[in-house]
Amino acid sequence: MRLGIDWGGTKIEIIALDDDGRELHRERVATPRDDYAGCIEAVAGLVEQAEASTGQTGTVGFGIPGSISPATGLVKNANSTWMNGKPLDKDLEKRLGRPVRIQNDANCLAVSEATDGAAAGCHFVHAIIIGTGCGSGIAIDGKALRGANGIAGEWGAIPVPWLKPEEFPGPSNWLGHPGAIDHWCSGTGFQADYRSRGGTALKGHEIMELKRAGDPLAAATYEAYASRLARAMAMAANLMDPDCFVLGGGMSNVDELYEDLPKLMAPYIMSDHYEVPIRKAKHGDSSGVRGAAWLWG
Known part of the structure; x- marks a missing residue:
């Protein structure tokens, strides 16, 4: 039995x-x-409940909103900031009495969808979370690509490429970097852009309902969003040339993206022919936790 744990901020x-x-x-x-210690105890309680319920003992994999630094062995870059600077893997192994495997939550999405999801059978998968934030993960032959410094797939920290004059320099992300993918290509960024154009505080699906009803402000917001996401994905295509893109998070439910993105990416692709599928995560909100379980593949 494999146990997967998705450790999020909420x-x-x-x-x-x-x-x-x-x-x-x-x-x-x-x-x-x-409450770092409280989180460790919450995890231990969940593992105990799962094993009592199934009558089995399992391997344990974790998806976290950050990564373990190979230099220090401590968590870094987590937006659940109370885990930053902590030896999370060692503390969990001590509390659970067994080895654990930890990956960034976007890598867990990639592993899940490459194993038995929308990209099953693909060699190289680039999975993109377009939700509250915007990050990405990479799976090769169903295994997470961590990278030499544990930052493979940190695509969201890069500015949106091929900025248009009216976009420069762009709003700052949580690190203070202007025009970054993790702001402009997130669902949060989509909503913020709508407000900056004079709209009210609406959720992403509400803006899309207005767009479909012919509202020009919502339509302009969507067109700008799709263009920025397409440029960001074209950069990834030029750099890595994956076999498949998989989209997860709330904005992955915008069906128009799957028709519009390939056309919008095309002018920025350095090839005379480019045809790579862009698919919605098969397991939806369950992909991260399933991918954590599959870290013990």
Whole structure:
């Protein structure tokens, strides 16, 4: 049995999978925010419940909104900031009494979809989360690509390429970098751009409903968003040339993107022919936690 845990800023979720990927158990609890020790205990409780429910002992994989630094062995770049600077893997291994495997949550999305999801059978998968934030992960032959310094797939920190004059320099992201992908290509950035154009505070699906009804402000916001995401993905295509892109997060439910992105990417692709599928994550919100379980593949 494989246990996967998705440790997010608002909830911690566990799933138990058998060898065929069949779900045996699932549970979630609220994340004890700003309480590192409390989070460790919440995880231990979830593992105990899962194993009591199934009558089995499992391997444990974690998806976290950051990564373990190979230089220090401590968590870095986590937007759940209370885990930064902590030896998370060692603390979890001590509390659970077994080895654990930890990857960035976007890498877990990539692993999940490459294993038995929308990109099953693809050699090189670039998975992109377009939700509250915007990050990406890479799976090669179903295994997460961590990189020499644990930052492979940190695509969101890069500015949107081929900026238009009216876009420069762009709003700052959480690190203070202007025009970054993780702001402009996120669902949060989509909503913020709509407000900056004079719109009210609406959720992404509400803006899309207005766009479909012919509202010009919503349409202009969507067109700008799709263009920026397409340019960012074209850069990834030129750099890595993956076999498949997979989109997850709330904005992945915007069906128009799957028709519009290939056309919008085309002018920026350095090839006379480019045809790579862009697919919605098959497992949706479950992809991260499933991918954490599949870290023990």
